[in-house]
Amino acid sequence: MSICRPSSNKTRKTWRICGDPIGSCSRIVPLLEAHSLHDDIRGVGQGRYSHWRNALLFSTSDNSDAQTNGRVYALRWKGAGAKPWLPQLSLPAADCDHRRWSAPAKPVARCEGVIAVVGDSFSGSTVLNCVLGAHSQIFGASELRWLVETPDEVGCAVCGSACTMWTPGVLRRVGQSPDLYDAVSRRFGRHIVCDSSKTPAWFSPALRGLEAPVVRVLLTKHPLRHVASHLSKTTGPVTRQRLDAILAHLRAFHGRVLLKDEMTLRRAPAPDGMMICDLHLRYEDFAADPLGSLSPVLVAMGLSPEPGMLDWARAPAHPIGGNIAPLIQICNAVHPMAVGRDKYRRRGIFLDESYRQTLDQDGIDYILSHADARWLADRFYASAEPARTAA
Numbered sequence: 001m002s003i004c005r006p007s008s009n010k011t012r013k014t015w016r017i018c019g020d021p022i023g024s025c026s027r028i029v030p031l032l033e034a035h036s037l038h039d040d041i042r043g044v045g046q047g048r049y050s051h052w053r054n055a056l057l058f059s060t061s062d063n064s065d066a067q068t069n070g071r072v073y074a075l076r077w078k079g080a081g082a083k084p085w086l087p088q089l090s091l092p093a094a095d096c097d098h099r100r101w102s103a104p105a106k107p108v109a110r111c112e113g114v115i116a117v118v119g120d121s122f123s124g125s126t127v128l129n130c131v132l133g134a135h136s137q138i139f140g141a142s143e144l145r146w147l148v149e150t151p152d153e154v155g156c157a158v159c160g161s162a163c164t165m166w167t168p169g170v171l172r173r174v175g176q177s178p179d180l181y182d183a184v185s186r187r188f189g190r191h192i193v194c195d196s197s198k199t200p201a202w203f204s205p206a207l208r209g210l211e212a213p214v215v216r217v218l219l220t221k222h223p224l225r226h227v228a229s230h231l232s233k234t235t236g237p238v239t240r241q242r243l244d245a246i247l248a249h250l251r252a253f254h255g256r257v258l259l260k261d262e263m264t265l266r267r268a269p270a271p272d273g274m275m276i277c278d279l280h281l282r283y284e285d286f287a288a289d290p291l292g293s294l295s296p297v298l299v300a301m302g303l304s305p306e307p308g309m310l311d312w313a314r315a316p317a318h319p320i321g322g323n324i325a326p327l328i329q330i331c332n333a334v335h336p337m338a339v340g341r342d343k344y345r346r347r348g349i350f351l352d353e354s355y356r357q358t359l360d361q362d363g364i365d366y367i368l369s370h371a372d373a374r375w376l377a378d379r380f381y382a383s384a385e386p387a388r389t390a391a
């Protein structure tokens with residue numbers, strides 16, 4: 001078991017455990033507040049923690065120094081049955097050797113196009129980034145904003161610390177580069193960069209003054225599926241208050257985004273602070289026809305779909321951040337977070353229909369008749385019902 005601290009952990013509250021679980025302790029005091037936001041672990045501490053990929057990020061209960069406070073920290077699983085995945089916490093997520101990045105025939109001098117994926121959390125942007133990144137001209141960078149916003153906690157989400165492309169020096173140099181997208185293009189030898197950072201707050205400054213063409217793609221998921229995705233990432237009973245809060249969040253996020261088509265209909269300038277998106281992609285359409293639905297995105301970048309994009313899980317990939325389900329497919333390994341969740345064992349691009357398990361009929365009816373869900377469904381979907389495709 002090793003405990004380390006991210007190198008410039010300014011608040012001195014975040015610690016990181018990587019290693020094999022250990023056995024018994026004479027007096028065990030569990031840390032509180034699992035699944036905490038990483039900002040809260042850094043800022044508040046007091047025992048907040050989060051299991052994140054192949055490590056546990058945590059704060060000590062009194063914000064003391066985990067390396068010198070004399071206590072022993074251990075990973076312990078309270079559930080029943082063998083947990084063969086626990087030792088894997090000490091391993092990098094995947095072996096880099098079989099997916100070496102092939103050097104481009106000619107060095108790439110600068111970025112010639114950015115695909116900016118905009119959307120709320122859990123809208124499916126990770127798998128979208130993976131599919132786009134399997135195109136021979138595109139680097140699927142995933143959530144580049146973490147390179148700048150939390151530089152000490154980022155790395156390749158596939159290879160982990162074993163990554164030969166995102167080494168600590170490269171992470172630092174690219175993250176501090178004033179020409180972020182050029183630096184990424186040069187490093188990976190691809191003319192086009194897909195940045196699925198998703199938030200207008202990131203893209204507004206990141207894309208300002210960029211000479212390269214940009215296509216802003218708004219990725220949406222049907223509100224019923226989207227609410228269920230949010231529910232599945234936190235614990236607690238499904239109450240109407242929780243549903244209200246998630247729906248209000250979804251409405252607020254999408255209220256800050258306008259599609260160019262909607263601008264045309266409005267015949268009025270966009271309000272200040274509104275992000276204008278060039279294209280709209282429903283996750284449902286993407287799942288039903290990945291290459292067809294991505295064709296407008298590729299055309300905007302002067303590209304055509306490539307059949308190899310459908311083999312995305314076997315393509316070399318070095319994304320920064322992203323949700324765990326597509327990364328499990330790329331790593332082809334069982335991840336601790338996958339245990340007990342059927343959807344993490346599925347392969348390919350599929351619609352997550354787990355709302356049928358997450359919600360009972362009352363919950364489904366409540367969402368479908370909710371004013372915020374109807375606002376979302378009317379705006380982005382032809383029907384309040386979550387059809388398998390929106391076509």
Ligand SMILES: [Zn+2]
Pocket residue numbers: 096156157158159160162163164165166317318319
């Ligand atoms: Zn990597």
